[in-house]
Structures are given as structure tokens and as C-alpha cells.
Amino acid sequence: MNIDKKTQKYDRQLRLWQASGQAALENSKVCLINGTATGCEILKDLVLPGIGSFTVVDKKEVDGADAGISFFLDEDRIGTNRAQAVTELLQELNEDVRGFYLAEDPISLIENRLDYFLQFTIVIATDIPEKPLLKLSEALWNANIPLFIVRTIGFIGYFRIVQPEHTVVETHPDSIMDLRLDVPFPALEQYAKTFDFDSMDNMDHGHIPYVVILLKYLDQWKKDHDGKLPCTSAEKKQFKQIIESGRRNVDEENFAEALANAWRAFTATKVPHQVQEIFNDPACETLTANSSSFWILARAIRDFVANEGQGLLPLAGSVPDMKADTSTYVSLQTIYRQKAKAEIAIVRSHVNKILNSIGRTSDFIHDDEIDSFCKHAAFIQVIRYRSLKEEYISDPKKADIDRWLQDPQDNIVHYVLIRAIDKFYEANNRYPDAATFFIEGDPEEATEESKSEFELLKTYVNILLSEWQITNIPDHLDDYIHEICRAGGSELPNMASLLGGLVSQEVIKLITRQYIPLNNTSIFDGIKSASSTYIL
Amino acid sequence: MPRFSHYEAALGSQLFEKVKSCRVLMVGAGGIGCELLKNLVMSGFNQIELVDLDTIDLSNLNRQFLFQKQHIKKSKAQVARESALKFNPNANIVAHHANIKDPQFSIEWFKSFDIVMNALDNLDARRHVNTMCLVANIPLIESGSEGYLGQVTIIKKGETECYECQPKPTRKTYPVCTIRSTPSSPIHCIVWAKSYLFNQLFGIPEEEDEELDKELNDENADEIANLKAETLALKRIREAMGSQDYPKIVFQKIFNDDINRLLIMEDMWKTRKRPAPLVYEELEKLKDTESQMDQTTNSNTLRDQRLWSLTENFSMFLESIKRLSTQLLAEKVTNPDASLTFDKDDIDAMDFITATSNLRARIFGIEEKTKFQVKAMAGNIIPAIATTNAIVAGMIVMQAFKVLNGDLNECKTVYCSPDRRPKSILSESLNKPNPDCSVCQSAHVTLNVNVKKATLRDFLKEVIHGHDEDEEDICEVSVEEGGRIIYDVEYDDNLDVTFEKLNITDGKMVKVTPESEDDEKYPTVFAISHR
Numbered sequence A: 001m002n003i004d005k006k007t008q009k010y011d012r013q014l015r016l017w018q019a020s021g022q023a024a025l026e027n028s029k030v031c032l033i034n035g036t037a038t039g040c041e042i043l044k045d046l047v048l049p050g051i052g053s054f055t056v057v058d059k060k061e062v063d064g065a066d067a068g069i070s071f072f073l074d075e076d077r078i079g080t081n082r083a084q085a086v087t088e089l090l091q092e093l094n095e096d097v098r099g100f101y102l103a104e105d106p107i108s109l110i111e112n113r114l115d116y117f118l119q120f121t122i123v124i125a126t127d128i129p130e131k132p133l134l135k136l137s138e139a140l141w142n143a144n145i146p147l148f149i150v151r152t153i154g155f156i157g158y159f160r161i162v163q164p165e166h167t168v169v170e171t172h173p174d175s176i177m178d179l180r181l182d183v184p185f186p187a188l189e190q191y192a193k194t195f196d197f198d199s200m201d202n203m204d205h206g207h208i209p210y211v212v213i214l215l216k217y218l219d220q221w222k223k224d225h226d227g228k229l230p231c232t233s234a235e236k237k238q239f240k241q242i243i244e245s246g247r248r249n250v251d252e253e254n255f256a257e258a259l260a261n262a263w264r265a266f267t268a269t270k271v272p273h274q275v276q277e278i279f280n281d282p283a284c285e286t287l288t289a290n291s292s293s294f295w296i297l298a299r300a301i302r303d304f305v306a307n308e309g310q311g312l313l314p315l316a317g318s319v320p321d322m323k324a325d326t327s328t329y330v331s332l333q334t335i336y337r338q339k340a341k342a343e344i345a346i347v348r349s350h351v352n353k354i355l356n357s358i359g360r361t362s363d364f365i366h367d368d369e370i371d372s373f374c375k376h377a378a379f380i381q382v383i384r385y386r387s388l389k390e391e392y393i394s395d396p397k398k399a400d401i402d403r404w405l406q407d408p409q410d411n412i413v414h415y416v417l418i419r420a421i422d423k424f425y426e427a428n429n430r431y432p433d434a435a436t437f438f439i440e441g442d443p444e445e446a447t448e449e450s451k452s453e454f455e456l457l458k459t460y461v462n463i464l465l466s467e468w469q470i471t472n473i474p475d476h477l478d479d480y481i482h483e484i485c486r487a488g489g490s491e492l493p494n495m496a497s498l499l500g501g502l503v504s505q506e507v508i509k510l511i512t513r514q515y516i517p518l519n520n521t522s523i524f525d526g527i528k529s530a531s532s533t534y535i536l
Numbered sequence B: 001m002p003r004f005s006h007y008e009a010a011l012g013s014q015l016f017e018k019v020k021s022c023r024v025l026m027v028g029a030g031g032i033g034c035e036l037l038k039n040l041v042m043s044g045f046n047q048i049e050l051v052d053l054d055t056i057d058l059s060n061l062n063r064q065f066l067f068q069k070q071h072i073k074k075s076k077a078q079v080a081r082e083s084a085l086k087f088n089p090n091a092n093i094v095a096h097h098a099n100i101k102d103p104q105f106s107i108e109w110f111k112s113f114d115i116v117m118n119a120l121d122n123l124d125a126r127r128h129v130n131t132m133c134l135v136a137n138i139p140l141i142e143s144g145s146e147g148y149l150g151q152v153t154i155i156k157k158g159e160t161e162c163y164e165c166q167p168k169p170t171r172k173t174y175p176v177c178t179i180r181s182t183p184s185s186p187i188h189c190i191v192w193a194k195s196y197l198f199n200q201l202f203g204i205p206e207e208e209d210e211e212l213d214k215e216l217n218d219e220n221a222d223e224i225a226n227l228k229a230e231t232l233a234l235k236r237i238r239e240a241m242g243s244q245d246y247p248k249i250v251f252q253k254i255f256n257d258d259i260n261r262l263l264i265m266e267d268m269w270k271t272r273k274r275p276a277p278l279v280y281e282e283l284e285k286l287k288d289t290e291s292q293m294d295q296t297t298n299s300n301t302l303r304d305q306r307l308w309s310l311t312e313n314f315s316m317f318l319e320s321i322k323r324l325s326t327q328l329l330a331e332k333v334t335n336p337d338a339s340l341t342f343d344k345d346d347i348d349a350m351d352f353i354t355a356t357s358n359l360r361a362r363i364f365g366i367e368e369k370t371k372f373q374v375k376a377m378a379g380n381i382i383p384a385i386a387t388t389n390a391i392v393a394g395m396i397v398m399q400a401f402k403v404l405n406g407d408l409n410e411c412k413t414v415y416c417s418p419d420r421r422p423k424s425i426l427s428e429s430l431n432k433p434n435p436d437c438s439v440c441q442s443a444h445v446t447l448n449v450n451v452k453k454a455t456l457r458d459f460l461k462e463v464i465h466g467h468d469e470d471e472e473d474i475c476e477v478s479v480e481e482g483g484r485i486i487y488d489v490e491y492d493d494n495l496d497v498t499f500e501k502l503n504i505t506d507g508k509m510v511k512v513t514p515e516s517e518d519d520e521k522y523p524t525v526f527a528i529s530h531r
């Protein structure tokens, strides 16, 4: 497909993640373990926007239940390999995406050929029991490949992201406003001084950009207040009154804008706390030949702040829309842009110095990347995840789970059940299933068989709770155990689709390295229509 | 194992029966619609009617997965039905390739459903379905998505907020004089290219004289007269469409003559930068020298996403005007009244808008924009992705279960916004109706009437006066249909015209608002049913 056609096909999403995000998507290789209904929905939402390729690993044969739940399987496919069947149908959704499948048992693959999974950008595991999951997650962790663990059972959806670290430059904040009103750089200060408000005619006075208005009144204020910004609410009010008194008539929109943006003059420009933390991070302190471009750039910015920046980040360089005549607006824009450009050049030299010191050439980091990093410097993010081993074995969040569990409205109860079901599966090689006994949907009318299923699952819940030393077992737990027995470990089509959307959205954030992804577990309750995020 | 066994157990057999037997109306088969239809079919809904006016476009394929390349230009409703049936051949799906505002979709027809689901992308249709569902008293699930954000809510007459209980932001409009004479920002040039020039040359020109007269004051009489003359001249130029010189004539007119005429009005440029007209011959020369110098301009970079040079804009103007003319003239062969309508996904139209708006920006010293940016600004483009639509459609079905179960008090307004942590999906209780809402608080009445015979006078006398004791009050109302005034105290021209002649036919809604001092009175909406 030619480039313009492609832009047209992907137009509506390019507006979210631009060409750079699209290129990252198109270079990605996604692996899905088990072609479950939820798994297929996730892939559907990734194939449509155009990932590079996907591979489905699944040995199962399609059965009637699959055909009933999964949109991508019909009755004709019953008895055929599920990986092949779903791959063929998913492939039809987008001719730009290549689809592969491997008709092998994922668990034995994890046991015997763990390296197989290291070729992918991202691995999504559905319906894999705890033990092989731990093994897989460790291998991927060491290779820095993100793993998604996904489960839907009845009206409950669960997913967990596992990876050591994720760094984001383009976090897409609501707006990047870096006006430096409190600390104008010389060129800006000079420019503001060229406006002699009092001698202007009404036409010109009504077109002074609000940035200049704020600069002028703030400069005056600082002279009268020992260099301090308006701080108390009385001072802020007073500052606004001073602006108001400079307004010649109510029609002056530029003064209205100045008043609406006056709060920007009350905030001191400084390095945000979370960026300072990134500067203090050992990964920023000690760079090696293996350091990612993110950390090299973070260090270059840190060096800039400590030297030429005099304590401030590089200027973002963009100017918001405002009431002004065209030529004034363009001059103002040029002043900010030129300053930003000059600072980018300084950062480039820091980058080159660092690259040289770790034995890399300067083309390891492109100019575009430096531009973007400087522009977003105040909003960069580092997210560190907990490993699955920490969650399951070495450091479970016992106290947090105990606390959350006491709130009957909290979704954490579903986490307990999903973990218990895994234990149930490991011991019995099947999921708890009371569906056929519960057809009326009333636990009171449950049969003996369903009651025993309930008791059995409950023992695993209790084992888990005692492992976590949780003794205060909440009453509402029993209702949920009934509920999940009724679902019989099975997926519901509508929930599969919903989870597919939630998971693929996070996958896209990780691949494009844009927007801030979730950390680390999300649990969705379909009945309540509410999701919660936990760090587990 | 039977197809729905676990599902039935999870839902409960009572609700499952309702799901199987209920009649669902789905309005819209786009981004959310494709997902929704799949979910409905897979969840056992058996009686579905869907309505969509649109045909399939290339830019739909990144999310509307029931459609593929070979379906481009076909009806969304029909193709969605066919694709969905492949996966559940037993479902009963009726597809209407039509506008939901068509009279065939009457109140009676709405009443034949148990639940209505909106999967729309525009305010106008949403308002219409909202009103229809209020009048028919059928629960409506309303939804929307924009980028990563999504929302689902329930509307039920008398119990919840309706779509119009909270005022909706209106789209920004610009004064005609700014657009036509004194643009100062890129959007002014784009609006000029799209709403004025495109329509004047290829579309149905907007009646702007009235607009212009509204802006008339002592200072701008000359300017207004000038603008009217310009439009007239452009209308005459349109006759030359198809001729070899056509692009040049248009260029000369809009980028040179009109600008020179503006320059004569000295007052206008005392406080503004003077525009600089473009000269056709100069650009032609420039184009020739450039093409001799460099045959291989970076054709591989994304052309939509970089700024075009002056000569590129010039060439694109000439090229796109030819392509659009050919397109229109071809249509005129079969339909002499044919005209083109602006479509943001039509390549020729977007090339034309980009080139002309940039040339105009150049003249006025305004920042130029890439085609990608122009498209967003001209087309009012809302970012859209598969993921959000999947979430929203899933939410719709979850809410539908509650509605069918009669648990309206458990229904929620659900928001999804992935950056809002820890609750990226958040639900809130439904709001009560706004007592000041003119839409859901008006009385809704079905009026059986013979539209061929009944006149407006009959209506006022029999129906409105019918419940009013005081004969003098009869005229103190205003009557509207679809936003146009049919009658008010100062406008009684239509009194003896029949409903049919007034284009008030079966399925139309007539709104009668009392204009007496008494503020307590809400409007009454009459749903016309012809008999």
C-alpha cells in the first residue's frame, strides 16, 4: 500500500500517536499464547491498527464452546487446530499484518524451548497456570520483553503487566506550557520591554499578547515585593486587580486572556519532582554501553540543568494561541523557538559527550529524539514494575490485600478468586464448574454437586488466604465463590471483547512508548462496570 | 456442549430469555456499531434492526472490522449485517441503509422495540433519536468515543437525564467579514476554502447575503457590497468549468483580482498587514525553474505530513481543481443539478482545500499548514481507535442486561479514560432529569391527522384551542418543525396551508411553545401520524 493510502487508512489513529507511534506498531511482533476468545479480541484490536506481525501458539482443537464464545471461530472449524483457525480469520482483518501460528502446547514449549518466546516485542498469555507462567515471566523479564497475563471468567476480567522498566517521553500531557513568566530569558525580557503600553493607540493596546501583559505586570510586582511572586490568595487577587486596572475597556480580549492565565504567573518555573527523581536514579548516574537512549538523554538534560540551564530544564519552545496581530504573534513565537533551538544544540553536545564516553557513536541518538525529549522534559516518566516472582512468592502484598479485602465494594476479591482458581486447576487439571447445576441462577437451589464444587474452591481460597496470613475473612467472599463456580471458568463473549479493548490499549501504549501505561494489575467487574488498578 | 450454556448460567435463565426475545434497534454501524453488533449477536440477541446512512470508506478500516477493502463504497448497514450473520447465521438482523431521520422510522416504529442503542458520531442524529425515544418511551443507551475516551449512559423518559438536559457545546462560528476579507489565523483560511470557495465552485453555495447584511454597519458598507459582487462574479466564472483555462481564471480571480480589490479599501489595512496578491505567471515561471533544478524532490517522505512549498501548493491547486471539475462534469451528464459536497476523506477535496487555504495564508502572511493538519481542522476529525470502541460496546451490552432485567436504578453512566487512575473505568449513578430541559420536560402527544386536508388554522383551532377556555389566547403560541418557524404571533402566513404543503408529513414532530407571560408552561411536541 502506498504511503498516502496508508496515511488515509490509519488517519484516525495517527492523530493519537503520529507517524512515530505508527512506525513502532508496524515494527512490532506480538505473540499470543492460547487462542481464547479474549486473546482473539486483543489481537483483533492490534491487527486493525496495524502491528507488524502476530503469532498464535496453541495446541488445542476447536470445540463447541469455543465456537459459541469466540467471534473468530464458527462451527465449521470444530476439530481443527485453534491456533491455525484464529490466525486465518484474524489475518483477514488487515492485509498489512502478517499472521503466524504454532500448533504446539505452550506449556511444553515453555518447559523445553523457552528461547522461542524471546523473538517477540510483547507476549500475551491467556489461560496459563501459575507454574509455567512464573518460568515464562522470568525469561521475558531478563530479556526486557513485556508480558501480559490475561484472564476473563464470567463477568470478571483481570490483567497484569510484567516487565522491569518502562520509560516514556511522549506522555501526552494536556498542554505543554513553558512560558518562563517568572524567569524571562534575556531575549524575552527585551522583547516585552519594547511594548510601551501607555503610548499605544487603542488598536495596538488591544493586541498586546497576553504573555507580554503578564510579563510586564509581574516584573513590576516583583520590583515592589522583593522579587517574590504573588503567593497568598490576597496577593493573587491584588495582582489580578492591577491587570484589570490596566485594561482600557471590557472589549480588550487580550486582557481577558491575561486574567484567565494569571495563575501561570504565580507558579515558579522549576524542575518537577518526578523529573528530579529520574535525575537521581542510579540508571541516570551510571551509564554504560547498554544504557537506553532514554537514560542517556535524561543524563544529558541533567547535565544541562546543572550547567547552562542554571537549574532549569531546556525550554519547550511552543507558544499557545492568543489574541495578537499576526506579526506580533510570529515575533513572540520566534523568540521562544530560537531559545529552545539554542538549548537543544547544547543538549546535543552533552549527548555527544556522553555517547563518546560510553563508546557509542553520535548517530545512536537522532536529532528528532533530542528535540522531542527537550520538548517533553518536564513530563518524562519511568515506571518500574514488580516481578511475578515477587508477587507470587517472595514478596506478596499481604497487608494491602488484607486491607482492600475488608471493603465489600473493592474488586480485589476477584484477584483472590482468580488466584484460587489457578490453584484449583493445578491440583485438579480442570476449572471449578457448577454451571450445569445452577441453571436457575439461584444458589439456594443448588444441588449437592454444585455445593461440593463450591466447597472445593473455597478450600483453595482458604489456602491462599492463610498463605497471606489473612485471618479476618470477609463475609461477602462466599457470594463471589458461588458466582465464579457458576461461570465454570468460562469466558463470556461480551466480556472477552471488553477486556480485549482494555488490554490492547495498554499493549499499544507500551509498543508506541506514548501515553502512560498501567502499573501493574487491572481488575474489571462487569456487573459493577468499574475497574480498579493495583500494584501487586 | 450447547452454544450458550455457561453464558445462560452466568446470566440467569430469566434474563437470558429476555435477551433472546427482545427487539433491539441499533442506530449507527460505524466504529462502536461494528463492535456492538458483534457483541449482540455473540451474546444471543436475536432480533436486531440496524440503521446507518453511511457507506464504507478506507479510513474506517482501522477499526470497523466488519468491513474490508472490497466493501469500500458499499452500505455500512448491509455489509455489517452480512459479516455478522457469518458468525451467527440464526440471528435475525434487518439492515436499513437510510437516515434515521427519515419519516419511515416513525414513533410507531420506535415503539416496536424494547431497547434502542445509539452508536452514532454526530449531535444531530443523537438529538433526533433522543427525542424519538422520549416520545415513544423506549429506553435508550447512548454512547460515544473520542480517542482513548469513551462514555455510555442510559436515557429513560421521566427517570433519567435526557441527551439534552445538559447544554452541549456549540461549534465555533466566524464572522463572514473575517473569513472573506481579513483572515488572521490558519483556521480562517481553511474555513474560507471549505465553506466558501469549495461550495461556490463545486457545491451548493450558501446563501450568505443575509449573513452579510447582519454584519452591515456604517463602516463596512463598501466591504459588504464588494463581497456580494465578488460572489456574483465567482458564480459567473463557474460557467467556464471544464475549459482549458478554468484553473487559471479561478486563480486570477481569487488570488489576485479579489485581493487587489481588498487592497483598495485603505482603512482596512491601517491596523493590519497588507495582503500580497499572487501572480499566476510568476508562479508558473518559478515552477518551471524548480522542476528543472530538481527532478527528485523527497517524494518518499509522508507528503501529507510536511509543509508544501509555494509551487507545490500552486501545482496542487491547478491539479485538484481539474480533478474536481472532471468529477462534477461527469456527474452532470446524468444529473444536470449535480453538485459536490465536501468530504474530509475525499482526496481531491482535501488537496484542493489544503492548496487553496495555504495560498491564501501566504497572501495574508499567515502560518501555513500540512495536509494532515488541514484535514483535522476542516473535517472536525475525532481520533478513533478499535480499542476504545471495543470497551464502549462492551459497556453498552452490560448496561442493556440491566435495562432488560428492569434494574434501571442499577444502571450507570460509565466513563473510560485510561489516564484516570486507579479507576480507568468509572461508573456514576444516573442523574435525574433537568426540570428546565425543554426537550424531555415537554409533553409528547401523538396527533392523528389527515395531512392532506388539515391546515395550520385547523390545528390551532381544534387542537391548541381545544384545551384552552379563553379564545383570545389561541394565537399566543409559536409553532416549529425541524427548527423552522411555521407560525408565531407575528407570522401567520401559513394559516390556510395544509400540513402536507408545509412539509409536515407522517413521522414529523411539531413543537408548540406557549408565548404567554406564564413561564410555567413547557412546549408540547406533537408527533404527526397521518391517517
Ligand SMILES: [Zn+2]
Binding pocket: B161, B162, B163, B164, B165, B166, B433, B434, B437, B438, B439, B440, B441
Ligand atoms: Zn432533558
